[in-house]
Amino acid sequence: MDSTTLQPTTFRTENRPTVAVQRFRQPADIFEALFQSVQGGEAHARPTLELAPESPFLPFLEIGFALRARMEKPEHHDYLLQRLRPHLSVMIGTLPASILPMGMLPKLAPLPGFRELEDISDDEIHHWLIQEGGLIYGEMQRFELENYFDAIKPFLPPGGVMVDLGSGLGKVVMTAALTLPFVRCIGVELLNYRHRLAQERLVRLLTLARQGLAALPGALTLETPLRLPSGVMATGRHLLDLGSRILFLENDMFKVDVRGASLVFLYSTCFGPLMDAISDKLARELPEGALVSTTTYPIKHPAFRLLQSHAPGTLSWTSVMIYQRIGPEMAQPASEARYLHQPDADAWEIRAREDLADMTGGGT
Numbered sequence: 001m002d003s004t005t006l007q008p009t010t011f012r013t014e015n016r017p018t019v020a021v022q023r024f025r026q027p028a029d030i031f032e033a034l035f036q037s038v039q040g041g042e043a044h045a046r047p048t049l050e051l052a053p054e055s056p057f058l059p060f061l062e063i064g065f066a067l068r069a070r071m072e073k074p075e076h077h078d079y080l081l082q083r084l085r086p087h088l089s090v091m092i093g094t095l096p097a098s099i100l101p102m103g104m105l106p107k108l109a110p111l112p113g114f115r116e117l118e119d120i121s122d123d124e125i126h127h128w129l130i131q132e133g134g135l136i137y138g139e140m141q142r143f144e145l146e147n148y149f150d151a152i153k154p155f156l157p158p159g160g161v162m163v164d165l166g167s168g169l170g171k172v173v174m175t176a177a178l179t180l181p182f183v184r185c186i187g188v189e190l191l192n193y194r195h196r197l198a199q200e201r202l203v204r205l206l207t208l209a210r211q212g213l214a215a216l217p218g219a220l221t222l223e224t225p226l227r228l229p230s231g232v233m234a235t236g237r238h239l240l241d242l243g244s245r246i247l248f249l250e251n252d253m254f255k256v257d258v259r260g261a262s263l264v265f266l267y268s269t270c271f272g273p274l275m276d277a278i279s280d281k282l283a284r285e286l287p288e289g290a291l292v293s294t295t296t297y298p299i300k301h302p303a304f305r306l307l308q309s310h311a312p313g314t315l316s317w318t319s320v321m322i323y324q325r326i327g328p329e330m331a332q333p334a335s336e337a338r339y340l341h342q343p344d345a346d347a348w349e350i351r352a353r354e355d356l357a358d359m360t361g362g363g364t
């Protein structure tokens with residue numbers, strides 16, 4: 001059978017009912033309590049970005065404020081739509097989520113010196129929209145991650161380093177560290193508040209692990225054989241050293257070198273326009289044999305061979321692709337337009353006018 005079309009039929013389709021762990025009788029109880037502690041990130045409260053002169057997001061805020069100012073006044077809607085129209089290929093949703101009422105822009109006046117939309121170039125709007133789309137949050141459900149690690153397990157040698165680029169609240173990183181015997185699992189997240197939430201969750205995870213280990217009837221030693229949730233055999237070190245096996249970095253994924261990774265996880269469903277840049281980076285940095293998985297968007301770079309492609313509704317609600325870095329080092333640039341989609345601009349404008357009218361209580 002062609003391995004790229006392999007579709008295991010044993011994938012879970014929903015989460016098992018959650019039964020709170022009352023007592024730690026065996027390591028499996030500790031694992032269950034730890035998995036339960038990392039659920040629920042999708043529902044987290046989204047604070048707005050801080051509006052301070054030293055914020056690294058100042059350029060992002062400036063353009064967001066300029067767009068939002070136009071959105072708030074019906075007489076400016078024509079101009080707003082005219083400026084957004086050339087960039088539909090990189091826009092997720094009808095209007096950018098962060099300028100909507102529940103979006104990430106603070107409800108404050110712009111800082112002195114912030115430019116108006118007329119003074120912001122098309123190129124700046126284009127790149128703002130790409131960044132804006134990437135900041136949308138979403139995560140896989142527990143059963144989808146179980147499916148994912150089942151699928152990836154046969155391709156992974158024991159040990160190795162897992163990296164999640166855009167790690168959000170850290171669910172995948174912590175799930176990976178519990179599920180498989182990675183030496184290290186690293187999450188890289190751009191937004192400070194998400195990074196902080198991941199750190200808080202890690203503290204909770206480690207506290208719970210310590211409590212569980214202390215409560216076990218027989219002490220787990222570094223060398224005690226331990227069956228991991230994935231069925232892989234490891235030793236007590238896996239849980240005893242959990243804290244040193246997980247690391248969260250607050251950084252831009254393009255500034256972090258992933259040379260040492262054996263698996264790069266990308267929940268790339270909102271990274272469509274970034275896929276070329278990400279593929280080029282991974283082709284430059286990853287060693288031969290390293291694995292990369294993506295959701296929704298494929299990698300189209302000759303340095304990567306598709307190992308498995310899982311259709312939407314099988315492993316996860318969206319498609320999941322698993323690739324392997326092949327061949328010698330290469331830095332072939334990707335073509336600009338390969339991952340861009342081009343929605344029907346007239347249909348978009350109708351939807352956008354309806355949304356704007358709903359928000360501002362008037363026709364546009």
Ligand SMILES: C[S@@+](CC[C@H](N)C(=O)[O-])C[C@H]1O[C@@H](n2cnc3c(N)ncnc32)[C@H](O)[C@@H]1O
Binds near residue numbers: 164165190194267
């Ligand atoms: C869809 S969420 C996925 C979260 C996590 N990987 C998961 O699957 O549970 C994507 C995350 O990538 C982050 N992100 C977007 N652009 C980034 C960048 N350039 N560097 C690091 N993180 C980024 C977003 O803030 C968001 O938290």
